[in-house]
Amino acid sequence: MTRKGDFLSRREFVVGAGAAGAASLAGCTRQNTDGSGGSGDSDGSSGGSSGSDSSGQLSGSIDIAGSSTVFPLATAFSEIFKEDHPGVEFSLQSTGSGGGFQNFFCVGETDFNNASRPISPEEEDLCAENGVEPVELQVATDALTVVVNNDNDWAESLTVDQLRQIWSAESPPTTWSDINSDWPDEELELFGPTDASGTYDYFIEAVLGEEGPGHRQDYSPTEQDRTIIRGVEGSEYAMGYLGFAYYSQNSDAVTAVAIDNGDGPVEPSLETAKSGEYAPLSRPLFTYPAKSSLTEEQVAEFARFWMENTTNEEVVANDVGYVPLDSDQQQAQLDTLETAIEEAQSN
Known part of the structure; x- marks a missing residue:
């Protein structure tokens, strides 16, 4: 059965992955049940609650802002992720890449910033001033x-x-x-x-x-x-x-x-x-989790879920309309993410 997303503030688009896509996505979702995820620090995380509830299911909030171009992709994966993790609440804003970095992410208000171009040196400086360390992850390729x-x-x-x-x-x-x-x-x-x-x-x-x-x-x-x-x-x-x-x-x-x-x-x-x-006019698309937010179990698991599905043609290409990563690109993003999670959670 194909799911269709509700009308969103940016545009109408098909969110569901279809029967095969939804099944493959569900298989990629991993969850920890040991409750080891910590809450965000004051140095740049959004400060949302995190971890697992009493039943061992993921719970907490994930705040995402940034690119209107990446917004449909983030929305699609967040809705599918939430099907398996109903205790996780998402807040998604479409603010533009720069608006997201400047007003939300680099001042510690969001866990992720989506971007349709790489973070600028000025934005990196603003993040550093506020103790936010962005982790660059490519999620797809676009044709402007x-x-x-x-x-x-x-x-x-x-x-x-x-x-x-x-x-x-x-x-x-x-x-x-x-x-x-x-x-x-x-x-x-x-x-x-x-x-x-x-x-x-x-x-x-x-x-x-x-x-x-x-x-x-x-x-x-x-x-x-x-x-x-x-x-x-x-x-x-x-x-x-x-x-x-x-x-x-x-x-x-x-x-x-x-x-x-x-x-x-x-x-x-x-x-x-x-x-x-x-x-x-072909260009890479990105999301940037804050490293401090990756101490939160639900944030780390959603980031893994997204990267594990960057090669998913059903969602990325057919439902949203971007070019999926190839397997080598995907592995590079997963390696970057796992290193960031390990560093964040070992501190």
């Missing part, structure tokens, strides 16, 4: 997707240079014909993430260049990815960009643009992201 209205029949593909021209703060075009004289002399209407988003940061790095003039600001910024979809769907001359999972669940509402990085147009897909053909 540029979308246009379904009636747009002139920009089925764009070169990276054209994409840079459209979104650059330096002499930004105001009409489609400013980009190509054969295109409509109609005003561009642009939608995208805010500057608190890792998607915004990655777009600057991959397309605009970190040393360039920056991202144009005369667009409609939002942390609500469904707003990007609805904005582009509602205007023939609109464009936006967002994570592939959000596009894949709304592919009837908007059209994905193929990107030409010099070797011809390539459409975003799980296959082209995995192969590296979809360049330069």
